[in-house]
Every structure is written in C-alpha cells, then in structure tokens.
Amino acid sequence: MKLIASYTSPYARKVRIALAEKKIECDFVEESPWAAQTTVPNYNPLGKVPVLVLDDGTTLFDSRVIVEYLDTVSPVSRLIPEPNRQRIVVKRWEALADGVCDAAVAIVLEGKRPARQQDKDWLDRQRGKIDLGLKELGNELGERAWCNGEAYSLADIATGCALAYLDLRHAAIDWRAAYPNLVKLAEKLAKRSSFAETIPPTP
Ligand SMILES: N[C@@H](CCC(=O)N[C@@H](CS)C(=O)NCC(=O)O)C(=O)O
Structure with missing residues (x-):
C-alpha cells in the first residue's frame, strides 16, 4: 500500500496520523500536485492529494474516504465510532x-x-x-x-x-x-x- 501525498497537505496529514494511530504500514510517495511533471492525475482524475494506492492497484481518494477505509481495515484504535x-x-x-x-x-x-x-x-x-x-x-x-x-x-x-x-x-x-x-x-x-x-x- 502506498500513500501519494505532499508533506504540507493538511488532508494528507490527517491520513498519515490515522495510519500512525492504527499502526498500519504504508509507503509514502512524495508528490506535488502542482509540479509540471506530476503523476497525481494518473491516480486521481481530480489531480489532488492524498491518494491511497492499495496493493491490488485500487486507488482511493479523497482523505475522508481513505480515513474511513483505514478505520475499517484494522480494529486497532477506532477513530470513527460505530453507532x-x-x-x-x-x-x-x-x-x-x-x-x-x-x-x-x-x-x-x-x-x-x-x-x-x-x-x-x-x-x-x-x-x-x-x-x-x-x-x-x-x-x-x-x-x-x-x-x-x-x-x-x-x-x-x-x-x-x-x-x-x-x-x-x-x-x-x-x-x-x-x-x-x-x-x-x-x-x-x-x-x-x-x-x-x-x-x-x-x-
Ligand atoms: N477534499 C480533498 C482535498 C484535497 C486537496 O485539495 N488537496 C490539495 C493539496 S492540499 C491538492 O492536491 N490540490 C491540487 C489541486 O487542487 O489541483 C481531500 O480531503 O483529500
């Protein structure tokens, strides 16, 4: 699994914190969506970070979808209550x-x-x-x-x-x-x- 994101994006930070809280291993690939040669649109047609690329190649965006996904793949430290x-x-x-x-x-x-x-x-x-x-x-x-x-x-x-x-x-x-x-x-x-x-x- 890899996270395509920039270090300054507040949305990406939310995802990185969720990964850390839930103790989920994930590679970090630094990408600026504003760079001339950016590859972000290859992963997210909206051209925005963060994007989570799953091991089967599925791409998830935006940060709210990613965090919800992460919260369901591991029971460690639930971040979104179930009720x-x-x-x-x-x-x-x-x-x-x-x-x-x-x-x-x-x-x-x-x-x-x-x-x-x-x-x-x-x-x-x-x-x-x-x-x-x-x-x-x-x-x-x-x-x-x-x-x-x-x-x-x-x-x-x-x-x-x-x-x-x-x-x-x-x-x-x-x-x-x-x-x-x-x-x-x-x-x-x-x-x-x-x-x-x-x-x-x-x-
Ligand atoms: N709602 C999105 C917002 C993502 C977003 O706007 N990311 C900015 C970086 S902080 C971006 O990639 N902007 C590039 C663009 O708007 O083309 C999320 O939660 O992931």
Whole structure:
C-alpha cells in the first residue's frame, strides 16, 4: 500500500496520523500536485492529494474516504465510532475542519496570482469561512476533553490538522487568543507521537 501525498497537505496529514494511530504500514510517495511533471492525475482524475494506492492497484481518494477505509481495515484504535449518531457527529467535525482547510488553501492559491488579479471579495469570503469555522470548532468543543466527548477520534485529528495548517500558512490568524479551549486541545494533540511524527516542514 502506498500513500501519494505532499508533506504540507493538511488532508494528507490527517491520513498519515490515522495510519500512525492504527499502526498500519504504508509507503509514502512524495508528490506535488502542482509540479509540471506530476503523476497525481494518473491516480486521481481530480489531480489532488492524498491518494491511497492499495496493493491490488485500487486507488482511493479523497482523505475522508481513505480515513474511513483505514478505520475499517484494522480494529486497532477506532477513530470513527460505530453507532450511527456518533459516527455522523464525528464526520461533521471532519467536514467542518476540512472546510476550514479548504478556505485556507484557497487563500494561499489566490495569493500566488499576480497582485492585480487577486480578488479581494473572494479572499474576504474565504477568510469569513475560516473565522466562522473556528468559532464553530471552539463552540462545539466547549469544555470537553476531546471533540467527540470523552474519547479521542477522527474529529480531533481533523481539527488538529486544520489548526496546524493555519499556523503553517496563516500565522497572522490568531486563533489562540480567541479560543483557549482549542489551544488546550492542540497542545494535547501535539504530545501524541502520531502528531509529532507528521509535523509539516516549515516553508
Ligand atoms: N477534499 C480533498 C482535498 C484535497 C486537496 O485539495 N488537496 C490539495 C493539496 S492540499 C491538492 O492536491 N490540490 C491540487 C489541486 O487542487 O489541483 C481531500 O480531503 O483529500
């Protein structure tokens, strides 16, 4: 099995953390979907990473599908609870955290365009998604130990990856000042070896 991904993608980090938590061996193939000679479209017609290539050649994308697959192939450290209601709550957390990443990535991409072509309304719109997304993450976490209550889950992994991606690409967004409960969660997550071993390289 191999994971085609970049080290900085927050979606790929979510998958790498899931692999580590579940103690699943997997080769890592570093690929930038933006490189001129990228092979990513050979594996994912959408040209995005991460992609998981199974031993029989089956390709899985996107990160949410990959993580769900990984959680079912090994019973070690269940990341998505089985009861339907709890499962959906965790998937909602993942959608919210990934959505914050989507907006953060969109701003990075817009920032790569020549200054005169950048659309301020579009940038503001994406920033609004980050701000409201963070507010919802903070509200939903409240004073709980973990996002889904008492047990560590995919919700924590997705939230931790989104917060770390903001630190990596949008250091000016001071989510720490506004959400001490998210800070506490991020600090707790940083102590897990799965998080410590997947820290993205600083650009
Ligand atoms: N929803 C997808 C998002 C994947 C994604 O947008 N990945 C970025 C890298 S962070 C990418 O490959 N972008 C290339 C492109 O949009 O063409 C997932 O969860 O895997």
